[in-house]
Amino acid sequence: MELVMRSRLFAVLIGLGFIALDQWVKVQALLTLQSHSFRLGGNFAWLNIALSLNAGAFLSxxxxxxxxxKQLxxxxxxxxxxxxxxxxxxACWVSSPVKAAAVYFIALGGASNLIDRVFREGHVxxxxxxxxxxxxxxxxxxxxIAIMVGTGVLLLDExxxxRKA
Structure with a gap:
């Protein structure tokens, strides 16, 4: 099992699966949330699910x-x-797996949002x-979330x- 986890092919397949899942969820959001929004949770903590087409980056x-x-x-x-x-x-998947996985998470999130920008008139x-x-x-x-998890792992690793030094 460890050999599979360290495999670059495994990483690529997981990455493609992640992008496919993210794009599928975005299509579902476009189809379902045009005229509806949802709220999940209680009085203190809740999650709103509502469509927003973001023409900018983080926080627009x-x-x-x-x-x-913007295109550039x-x-x-x-x-x-x-x-x-x-x-x-x-390239660093085997020699530095934690950093490599963190950077890969950031790249996958960026790639999926890039697909949005290219095929959805510049919006995410x-x-x-x-x-x-x-x-x-x-x-x-x-x-x-993938971008933030990758960034968080890089910061925690650093x-x-x-602290060890």
Whole structure:
């Protein structure tokens, strides 16, 4: 089993499965949430599920940029990063598995959101809002969760490394 987990082919297949799942959920959101929204949870913590087409990046940053600038940053720039990050993660899959998996999570989330931008008129399909009392997140999707998990793992790994030193 360990040999399978360390396999680059396994990583690629899991990655393609993740992107397929994320895209399927986004299609379901587009079909279902056009005129409906849902709330799951209690009085203090709940999750709103509502459609939002995000023309910007995290928290809609850059949504107001000129179209050419947005294409350069959000399509060309993200595509270059996703290609590099995927290459690096797969190249380091065996020698540095924690960092490689974290970078791969970031690349997969970026790749799935990039598919949205290319095929959905420059927008990313978002549909989740987490609420904890009076604190509300921006609207996000499963790909964004992968990006945040990968980023969190990189930060925790770096903190752990500095504590050892």
């Amino acid at each position: 940053l850059g949504a107001g940029l000129a179209p050419g600038v 940053i959000f399509i060309v720039g993200v595509a270059a990063f996703v290609c590099w990050a995927t290459w690096w993660a797969l 399909v978002d549909y989740l809002i987490l609420n904890l009392g009076s604190v509300h997140t921006g609207v996000f999707n499963i790909a964004d 903190l752990r490394r500095h």
